[in-house]
Amino acid sequence: MLLLFAKALFMWNNSRFWRWFGQILLILLVVILAIFLWRNFTENLQQLGLQFGFDFLNLQAGFDIGEKIVTYKSTDTFAAALFVGLINTLRVMAIGLVSASIVGVIVGVARLSDNWLVRNLAIIYVEIIRNIPLLLQLLFWYFAFFLKLPQPGNSISFFGIFSLSNRGLQLPGGTALYPEFLTLILGLTLYTGAFIAEIIRGGIQAVPKGQWEAARSLGLKPFQVMRLVVFPQALRVIIPPLTSQYLNLAKNSSLAIAIGFPDIYAIASTTNNITGRAVEVIVIIIITYLTISLTISLLLNIYNRRIQIKER
Amino acid sequence: MPKWCCSILTTIPIFLTLISCSGESRKTVVSENASAPQQVKSRLETVKNRGKLICGVSGELPGFSFVRADGRYAGLDVDICRAIAAAIFNNPNAVQFRNLNAKERFTAVQTGEVDVLSRNTTWTLGRDTSVKMEFAPVIFYDGQGIMVRKNSGFKKLEDLKGKPICTQTGTTNEQNLADQMRRRGLPYQPVVFEDVNTAYTAYAEGRCDAVTSDRSQLLSRRTALPKPQDHEILSVVMSKEPLAPAVAEGDVRWVNIVRWVVYTLIEAEELGVNSKNVTQLTRSNDPLFRRFLGVEGSLGKGLGLTNDFTVRIIKSVGNYGEIYNRNLGPNTALKLDRGLNNLWTKKGLLFAPPFR
Numbered sequence: 001m002l003l004l005f006a007k008a009l010f011m012w013n014n015s016r017f018w019r020w021f022g023q024i025l026l027i028l029l030v031v032i033l034a035i036f037l038w039r040n041f042t043e044n045l046q047q048l049g050l051q052f053g054f055d056f057l058n059l060q061a062g063f064d065i066g067e068k069i070v071t072y073k074s075t076d077t078f079a080a081a082l083f084v085g086l087i088n089t090l091r092v093m094a095i096g097l098v099s100a101s102i103v104g105v106i107v108g109v110a111r112l113s114d115n116w117l118v119r120n121l122a123i124i125y126v127e128i129i130r131n132i133p134l135l136l137q138l139l140f141w142y143f144a145f146f147l148k149l150p151q152p153g154n155s156i157s158f159f160g161i162f163s164l165s166n167r168g169l170q171l172p173g174g175t176a177l178y179p180e181f182l183t184l185i186l187g188l189t190l191y192t193g194a195f196i197a198e199i200i201r202g203g204i205q206a207v208p209k210g211q212w213e214a215a216r217s218l219g220l221k222p223f224q225v226m227r228l229v230v231f232p233q234a235l236r237v238i239i240p241p242l243t244s245q246y247l248n249l250a251k252n253s254s255l256a257i258a259i260g261f262p263d264i265y266a267i268a269s270t271t272n273n274i275t276g277r278a279v280e281v282i283v284i285i286i287i288t289y290l291t292i293s294l295t296i297s298l299l300l301n302i303y304n305r306r307i308q309i310k311e312r
Numbered sequence: 313m314p315k316w317c318c319s320i321l322t323t324i325p326i327f328l329t330l331i332s333c334s335g336e337s338r339k340t341v342v343s344e345n346a347s348a349p350q351q352v353k354s355r356l357e358t359v360k361n362r363g364k365l366i367c368g369v370s371g372e373l374p375g376f377s378f379v380r381a382d383g384r385y386a387g388l389d390v391d392i393c394r395a396i397a398a399a400i401f402n403n404p405n406a407v408q409f410r411n412l413n414a415k416e417r418f419t420a421v422q423t424g425e426v427d428v429l430s431r432n433t434t435w436t437l438g439r440d441t442s443v444k445m446e447f448a449p450v451i452f453y454d455g456q457g458i459m460v461r462k463n464s465g466f467k468k469l470e471d472l473k474g475k476p477i478c479t480q481t482g483t484t485n486e487q488n489l490a491d492q493m494r495r496r497g498l499p500y501q502p503v504v505f506e507d508v509n510t511a512y513t514a515y516a517e518g519r520c521d522a523v524t525s526d527r528s529q530l531l532s533r534r535t536a537l538p539k540p541q542d543h544e545i546l547s548v549v550m551s552k553e554p555l556a557p558a559v560a561e562g563d564v565r566w567v568n569i570v571r572w573v574v575y576t577l578i579e580a581e582e583l584g585v586n587s588k589n590v591t592q593l594t595r596s597n598d599p600l601f602r603r604f605l606g607v608e609g610s611l612g613k614g615l616g617l618t619n620d621f622t623v624r625i626i627k628s629v630g631n632y633g634e635i636y637n638r639n640l641g642p643n644t645a646l647k648l649d650r651g652l653n654n655l656w657t658k659k660g661l662l663f664a665p666p667f668r
Contacts (some may be wrong), residue, residue, distance in 0.1 A: 276443035
């Protein structure tokens with residue numbers, strides 16, 4: 001009797017027991033939650049008389065897509081249409097990531113410039129862009145800039161190679177970049193660029209002053225100081241927050257639907273509307289964005305590990 | 313306090329809310345099963361208990377459903393909602409309107425977020441079957457048209473070869489356009505917007521050479537363009553677009569109510585019953601009026617409504633002709649000809665089965 005009581009008291013005071021207890025409780029809650037959600041979902045579908053399945057992907061889509069770099073026609077399947085959307089999404093993301101990084105680095109360095117004008121212009125840019133919702137900016141660029149350009153008849157020509165009108169940018173060889181695509185690239189670049197600029201500035205300022213002085217005393221020119229000494233060290237501080245900005249850009253690309261660019265989200269919405277398969281379509285979108293985001297995150301984490309200081 | 317303790321403490325409230333939710337949903341399932349599978353609780357009871365009808369509308373389309381300057385909803389689609397509310401509650405204002413875009417509308421009906429979808433929706437086989445909608449009778453026979461700028465000189469679809477054409481996503485218009493251009497072997501560039509306002513603004517700004525939609529919608533939206541007289545709707549009709557209210561599949565009693573409310577409006581016009589003479593006609597000796605207006609027989613009871621439901625409807629919103637004239641007729645900005653939307657006795661397509 002006394003022994004049992006002592007044992008109970010021992011358990012009560014044992015931190016290891018409680019730690020295990022907590023973990024098991026947590027797992028239990030998560031499992032119950034998952035079971036609940038699944039049952040709720042299947043029950044509701046049953047009540048509505050809907051079946052869960054992806055066979056609809058093989059049906060004929062029946063709608064056209066304006067902007068595409070892979071071949072697609074309205075007689076192709078929903079799967080093919082979604083693939084066109086995926087490629088469009090990836091294209092926007094890839095170009096956006098590169099251009100936002102370039103803008104970010106330039107503005108970030110300009111923020112620290114000795115030139116008063118350059119420095120303040122960079123501050124104004126960052127503060128204006130950072131504090132306005134991206135959706136608003138996209139609509140602004142679309143309606144107040146790209147659609148206000150001259151009509152195709154009297155488009156602005158650049159050296160006779162490019163010509164810009166409210167139907168987009170005509171490139172040599174008959175190809176054109178449509179205003180929706182240009183809006184999305186410009187909007188995402190400027191928006192994410194402003195955030196990246198702040199990260200770059202922070203990273204550069206985190207490099208001890210002694211490093212600058214040492215580099216300069218070695219006789220390096222200002223650009224070389226930045227490129228060879230300061231920036232590589234700043235990268236260690238820059239990469240982790242930069243990763244989340246890249247992820248933001250990837251996810252924000254789904255705002256394409258507001259300005260009529262057929263990205264994966266827009267195409268999936270149309271698919272949902274025609275087939276009535278809301279849950280399946282949402283699952284497809286979630287998996288797509290999750291895969292893309294996790295891939296970006298993984299690549300940058302690998303890169304981050306490579307540039308960290310190896311303690312020996 | 314140790315770290316894990318925090319995580320548990322934060323999970324518990326979330327978990328509790330979920331449990332309470334699950335309890336609720338389970339309950340309704342059980343009660344529905346208990347009342348025998350063939351007699352599932354109808355949406356009629358839900359609506360009656362709530363005290364008002366929730367109606368999904370567009371809210372962006374003058375003449376069909378839009379918010380007037382005084383803040384009230386008006387339009388043909390809106391009056392259908394009011395008619396249903398009048399039939400159930402004897403109060404045409406017992407309606408809560410919910411604006412839905414073309415993409416959201418079917419999910420809103422499937423999940424029961426709205427009781428009725430009265431939103432210029434085309435009745436198609438696919439929507440009837442795989443999207444699980446149940447359509448009431450057609451309230452407006454329409455067809456898809458295409459609008460261009462007058463000074464563009466475009467007269468037929470062939471003129472639009474290779475040109476950008478604006479439209480709205482999630483509509484039959486998007487697919488009809490694809491079909492029509494495919495039939496003619498014409499390449500074109502669709503520019504598809506989710507928001508109907510964005511689509512027309514983009515067209516007005518010159519992004520597209522043409523915009524396509526149902527002809528009534530084009531007429532309606534043209535009145536809202538900066539210079540309506542600069543735009544013209546081509547004579548080509550690209551499809552049949554019968555617009556009808558819809559409810560979720562599998563609730564026969566509720567479907568019947570929506571269906572017969574629409575028929576009431578049509579039958580009333582055919583019999584010459586309108587909002588002005590309906591009270592007087594209830595005193596008529598003609599068995600036709602007596603039965604239709606519920607003085608004799610029990611037609612309303614059979615629907616799960618009161619016998620005088622037709623009187624309630626006609627008193628509050630009038631007959632189909634009155635609704636049409638109020639929203640789309642010669643005294644409105646749209647000035648739409650009745651055309652196919654006339655009674656079968658006047659070379660139109662509107663026909664109500666007998667009230668017997």
